[in-house]
Amino acid sequence: MSTLSVGQELAPHTFIINRAKLLAYANASGDQNPIHQDEAFAKFVGLENVIAHGMFTMALAGRYISDIAGSAAVKEFSARFIKPVVVPANVDVELIVSGKVLELDERSAKIEITATCGDVKVLGMAKAVIALS
Amino acid sequence: MLNPDIVGRTFTGATSFAVTQESITQFCEAIGEPNFSVAPPTYSIKISLTESEVVLKESGLDWSRVVHGDQRFEILRPIVAGDALLCSSTIESARSVAGNEIVTVRSDLHSGTDLVASSWSTLVVRA
Numbered sequence: 356m357s358t359l360s361v362g363q364e365l366a367p368h369t370f371i372i373n374r375a376k377l378l379a380y381a382n383a384s385g386d387q388n389p390i391h392q393d394e395a396f397a398k399f400v401g402l403e404n405v406i407a408h409g410m411f412t413m414a415l416a417g418r419y420i421s422d423i424a425g426s427a428a429v430k431e432f433s434a435r436f437i438k439p440v441v442v443p444a445n446v447d448v449e450l451i452v453s454g455k456v457l458e459l460d461e462r463s464a465k466i467e468i469t470a471t472c473g474d475v476k477v478l479g480m481a482k483a484v485i486a487l488s
Numbered sequence: 489m490l491n492p493d494i495v496g497r498t499f500t501g502a503t504s505f506a507v508t509q510e511s512i513t514q515f516c517e518a519i520g521e522p523n524f525s526v527a528p529p530t531y532s533i534k535i536s537l538t539e540s541e542v543v544l545k546e547s548g549l550d551w552s553r554v555v556h557g558d559q560r561f562e563i564l565r566p567i568v569a570g571d572a573l574l575c576s577s578t579i580e581s582a583r584s585v586a587g588n589e590i591v592t593v594r595s596d597l598h599s600g601t602d603l604v605a606s607s608w609s610t611l612v613v614r615a
Contacts, residue, residue, distance in 0.1 A: 376518070381520035383511075384534050409556040410537075414519045414530045421521060421528060426566060429529040433560035480558070483529075 359464050359487075365423065365454035370415045372407050372440060372448045380411040390480035394444065404443050409436035412450060412477055416468050419452040423466075424485040431462065434470075438477045448472060463487055490549045490582050490589055490613075499543045500576040505535045509569035526566035532573075532605050533559070536595035539575040540609060544591065547579075547614060557590065557610035564603055573597040574602060580608070587615035 377391050386408055389396040397405045410468050413434050420429055442448050458465040468481035512531065513524045521528050523570070545551050578594045591611045597604045 370520070379518040383515040410491055410530060410533050410559065411519070413559060414528060417529045418519050418521050421523070426521065426523055426528050427526045427560075429563060431527050431560070431562050433558070435558040436556050 359456050359459055361456055361459050362382035363456040364399055365452050365456070365466070366417050367453035368422065370452060372411070372415075372442055372443060372450055372451040373446065374444060377407055377442060379404065380408055380414070383476070384408065384410065384412065384474065390400050399423065402441075403441070404441050407431055407440035407442055407448075409439075412436070412440055412470060412479075416452050416478060417483070419454065419468065420466060420483045420485060423454070424487075425465075428485045428488070429483055430486055431482070433483075434468070434481035436477070437479040438472075438475050440472050440477050450477070457482070461487070490544070490591060491547045492582065494543075494547045495582050496579065496580040498576050499539075501539050501574055504572040504574040507567055507569055507571040507573060512567075512569055526568055529561060529563060530559075531567055532561065532563075532586060532597055532607060534597075535575050535597060535611075536577070536593075536607050537576050537582050537609060540593045540611070542581070543577050544593070544611070549589070549590060549591070553614045554611050555614060557612045559610070560608045562606045564605060567597075567604060571603045571604065573599055589613040 391408050453469045454466045457467045466483045470478040512527045516524050576596050580592045580594050581589045593609050595607045
């Protein structure tokens with residue numbers, strides 16, 4: 356990891372979310388709620404379409420942090436699910452994740468994470484604390 | 489409607505969750521993480537949310553109306569293959585806001601006597 360400084364903006368990364376990835380995440384996480392896979396069911400319960408698992412979006416934000424520091428360095432990670440990521444059939448939805456260094460000491464850094472889909476913020480108050488080696 | 493008597497109570501799973509390399513690899517592949525040597529930071533949701541579902545359903549909550557409000561993890565050490573993790577779930581709060589029930593569950597994952605990770609899930613039960 357290169358040296359971080361307070362206020363530093365970290366380069367954004369674009370993640371693709373589509374139905375196939377939601378199925379893979381459902382199987383890996385055990386969260387088989389049909390609102391993440393079944394369009395008719397999602398619409399029946401009043402959603403616009405299938406939506407991504409909030410925890411899938413958070414996991415991708417986590418991967419953004421792991422790409423910077425490594426998974427083993429993540430000590431704290433939090434987020435609020437403020438808007439759903441709508442995933443229509445046969446569409447690759449782009450999730451853009453970026454970060455900013457909020458706090459820094461010799462042992463750790465606190466990173467503020469921004470995650471947007473089509474200019475809409477989908478995670479709120481997203482932060483991670485990473486250990487610096 | 490959630491039984492209010494459960495607030496403050498801790499429920500410990502009957503059996504520990506055996507972490508396999510296969511399950512870590514599958515989780516990594518699902519999120520595009522190339523390093524399979526440790527579990528990604530959000531992997532423990534696989535254990536904690538399943539336990540929360542069991543506890544809250546038994547307490548009368550309608551899981552089909554639950555949406556995830558927020559999530560926090562504190563990770564003392566990375567989860568690795570071979571871990572046997574026992575999950576205890578504590579209902580920290582339950583309140584009603586505009587007809588929706590908002591429940592916060594703390595999940596502690598122990599390997600033997602060592603705490604490995606704690607997480608907090610805020611779940612909103614839509615009216």
